[in-house]
Amino acid sequence: MEGVTVDRGRGGGGSEAAFTIVEILMVIALIGLVAAFAVPKLNFSAYRVNGAVRGTVGLLARAERLAVTDQSNVNVLFDVANNAVKVHEDANNDNVMDPGERVRSYPLGEGVVYGRAGAPVRQYTGTPTSFSRTQGGMPEVIFRRDGSASENGGFYITTTTAVNANGSRPQDARSIELIQSTGRIEWYQYNGSTWIKKF
Numbered sequence: 001m002e003g004v005t006v007d008r009g010r011g012g013g014g015s016e017a018a019f020t021i022v023e024i025l026m027v028i029a030l031i032g033l034v035a036a037f038a039v040p041k042l043n044f045s046a047y048r049v050n051g052a053v054r055g056t057v058g059l060l061a062r063a064e065r066l067a068v069t070d071q072s073n074v075n076v077l078f079d080v081a082n083n084a085v086k087v088h089e090d091a092n093n094d095n096v097m098d099p100g101e102r103v104r105s106y107p108l109g110e111g112v113v114y115g116r117a118g119a120p121v122r123q124y125t126g127t128p129t130s131f132s133r134t135q136g137g138m139p140e141v142i143f144r145r146d147g148s149a150s151e152n153g154g155f156y157i158t159t160t161t162a163v164n165a166n167g168s169r170p171q172d173a174r175s176i177e178l179i180q181s182t183g184r185i186e187w188y189q190y191n192g193s194t195w196i197k198k199f
Helices: 019-040 044-070 162-166
Strands: 073-079 083-089 103-107 112-114 138-142 153-159 174-178 183-190 195-197
Touching: 044 073, 044 083, 044 103, 044 112, 044 138, 044 153, 044 174, 044 183, 112 162, 153 162
Parallel strands: none
Antiparallel strands: 073 083, 073 138, 083 103, 112 153, 153 174, 174 183, 183 195
């Protein structure tokens, strides 16, 4: 078959573009180098605590709506020992977890705990939660059928990284606060020098 050529181009002319294995490996190596420099600079703690704040604020808003919809109290308990939030649908409004009443527990999230981790007190108290009512030994806030809360108050969350840093990472602290009359929920972030309202 001497003298026979095969045209591999498109439309009868030109050459076909393709990547060689060496070029692909070079691109992968460059992506790896960029990632090696960028990943240590990412602040995963901030992403975790901000995600926990958004989840907790959403949980409180759902509890408030549930109280209005069902026309009975919904108790939100702060399980500081287990870094979780419990929601108790108190059908008979007696502030007791009776058989048949729904109680659900929601963890704050991986690497997130109650506390300020060196940030200054924002408004209510230096303890992880300011709510004076308790149920089962846990601080609680009650959402009433009109959407109001049982009291003004708030709580702090931060990261385990900040707690282990012994006060050198106060910027991981967040404050979540409730307004009694309306049940409105606000949250604040400490930026290292002051508290900034985020929502």
